[in-house]
Every structure is written in structure tokens, then in C-alpha cells.
Amino acid sequence: MLHPTITKQTLQFLTKLKENNNREWFAENKEQFKLRQTEAKTFFNEVLEKMKTHDEIEKLKVFRIYRDVRFSKDKTPYKYNFSASFTRAGKQRRGGYYLHVQPQGSFIAAGFWAPEKEDLFRIRKEWEIDPSELRDIMKQKSFKDVWGELAGDELKTAPKGFDKEDPNIDLIRKKQFIFVRNFTDKEVLAPDFSNTVSNSFKAIRPYFDLMSAILTTNLNGESLLD
Numbered sequence: 532m533l534h535p536t537i538t539k540q541t542l543q544f545l546t547k548l549k550e551n552n553n554r555e556w557f558a559e560n561k562e563q564f565k566l567r568q569t570e571a572k573t574f575f576n577e578v579l580e581k582m583k584t585h586d587e588i589e590k591l592k593v594f595r596i597y598r599d600v601r602f603s604k605d606k607t608p609y610k611y612n613f614s615a616s617f618t619r620a621g622k623q624r625r626g627g628y629y630l631h632v633q634p635q636g637s638f639i640a641a642g643f644w645a646p647e648k649e650d651l652f653r654i655r656k657e658w659e660i661d662p663s664e665l666r667d668i669m670k671q672k673s674f675k676d677v678w679g680e681l682a683g684d685e686l687k688t689a690p691k692g693f694d695k696e697d698p699n700i701d702l703i704r705k706k707q708f709i710f711v712r713n714f715t716d717k718e719v720l721a722p723d724f725s726n727t728v729s730n731s732f733k734a735i736r737p738y739f740d741l742m743s744a745i746l747t748t749n750l751n752g753e754s755l756l757d
Contacts, residue, residue: 534577534580534722534723534725535570535573535574535725536574536720536721536722536724536725537570537571537574537719537720537724539720540567541571541613541632542545542632542634542709542716542719542720543634544563545567545611545612545613545632545634546611546634547560548560548564548609548611549611549629549634549650550610550698551686552607552608552611553607553608557608557609558602564596564749567613568596568613571613571615571757572593573645574632574725575591575593575630576591577725578617578630578728578729579617580725581725581728581729582594582617582628582729582732582733582749584719584729585732585736586619586624586732586733587619587620587624588618588619588620589618589619589620589621590617590618591615591616592615592616592617593613593614594610594615594616596609596613598610603653611634611746612631612632613631613638614629614630615629615630616628616629616630617629617630617732619739620754622747622748622754622756622757623743624739624743625643625739625746625747626641626642626643626735626738626742626743627641627642627643627644627745628640628641628732628735629641629644632719634716635715637713637714637715637719638711638712638713638714639711639714639731639732640709640710640711640712641709641710641714641732641739642683642707642708642709642710642735642737642738642742643683643707643708643715643742644707644709645707646706646707646708650746651706653746653749653750654708654742654746655690655693655702655703655743657750658699658703659693659697659703662699662702664741665678665702665741666698668737668738668741669738673734674734674738676733677712677734677735678710678711678734678735679710679711680710681705681708682709682711683704683705683706683707683708683709684705684706685706685707686704686706687704687706688704689703689704690703690704708742710735710738714727
């Protein structure tokens with residue numbers, strides 16, 4: 532049985548959209564867009580079903596092609612990618628998944644994009660006390676081969692209330708705690724790409740399990756869940 536895939540036609544459409552990012556061209560090619568969008572949504576749902584075999588997923592969100600240009604200097608009206616996020620179910624499961632399909636720019640990401648103030652402080656305090664579990668996870672070959680190094684925006688110096696000379700300042704100054712895996716167009720077009728995405732997300736679980744434990748307890752290890 533053939534599984535839903537991303538086809539060359541979809542990448543070609545997105546390339547043409549980037550080159551002709553205007554409403555007139557888009558209107559003339561609206562039917563082609565609908566076909567490509569349907570293909571992408573079908574693929575995202577295929578990934579969702581595979582992910583449900585190793586995680587509890589509450590929601591799939593497929594992002595719109597239309598850009599919000601109200602506060603942007605770039606007034607081009609359309610994105611030239613198809614993307615989706617996968618939300619984990621329950622307060623006890625933290626972390627989010629993101630999938631981005633774009634010619635010569637496809638990637639997946641997992642982690643914490645914009646932690647709330649309280650969560651950010653809790654994470655930083657954990658790294659200040661003992662980040663050994665995190666560092667052990669990141670050193671594991673099965674993890675590192677898939678996800679590489681911890682990414683995300685960070686401060687240039689220590690956040691307020693933390694010592695800039697702390698030996699774990701490389702973690703403490705992070706504002707985001709994400710991992711990213713990039714893909715070539717050839718990898719995206721492969722018939723088993725949905726498996727690759729799902730298995731990659733599965734490989735992030737040791738990190739998610741650790742962060743979920745941190746974010747659902749206080750510094751004394753007491754549960755914050757109702």
C-alpha cells in the first residue's frame with residue numbers, strides 16, 4: 532500500500548509561488564494550489580497517524596498559506612511553504628512538534644519555542660542546580676545523530692538573578708529550547724519521508740520526558756498538577 536507523500540509537483544508549485552508572490556498569479560493558479568494543499572494536508576495527517584503510535588497527540592494544526600503583513604516590512608501576501616504543528620495531549624505532556632515543507636528549506640523542529648515566564652524561570656533554575664540529565668540525553672548517539680545540538684534564541688549574557696560565571700550559563704541564557712533537523716528536497720520526496728519524520732519525533736522523547744517532569748514539578752520535586 533502506497534503512503535501519502537510530498538511530490539515534486541508540490542515543491543515546484545512552492546518555488547513558482549516564491550517567484551510570483553502576488554495575488555494575480557495566485558488567483559490564476561488557485562486550483563493548482565488547492566491540489567498541492569490537499570496533498571500536504573494528507574501527508575501531515577499520515578505523519579499524525581504514525582506519531583500516535585508513540586505519543587498522545589491532541590491536535591494537528593495546518594498553517595494557512597496567507598501571511599500576516601500588518602506589522603511586516605515584507606508585504607508579499609503568501610508563504611511559500613506548507614507547515615503544521617502537532618500538540619501533545621494533557622498537562623503532563625510538554626513540548627511541541629513542528630513540520631515545515633519548503634523547497635531547499637524543509638525541516639522539523641521540536642521543543643519549547645516561547646516558554647511562559649514562569650516556565651522559563653523554572654527551566655533555568657533546573658539548569659542552575661543540575662543539568663546533568665539533559666547533557667546526558669544530548670550526548671546519546673541515538674539522539675545526537677537525529678537532532679544535533681540544542682538550538683534557539685538566547686541572551687548575550689546571564690538573565691537577571693543568575694550568575695554569568697555559572698558553568699551552565701550556555702543553557703541558562705537560552706530563551707528557547709528547541710532542536711531542529713533539516714532535510715534536502717531528495718529526502719522530502721522519498722516514499723518513506725513520513726516514517727523519517729515520525730521516527731525523528733520519536734527520538735526526541737527522552738528530552739520531552741525530562742522537560743515534562745521539570746515543568747510539572749517545583750524545585751522540591753513536588754507535583755504542580757491538580
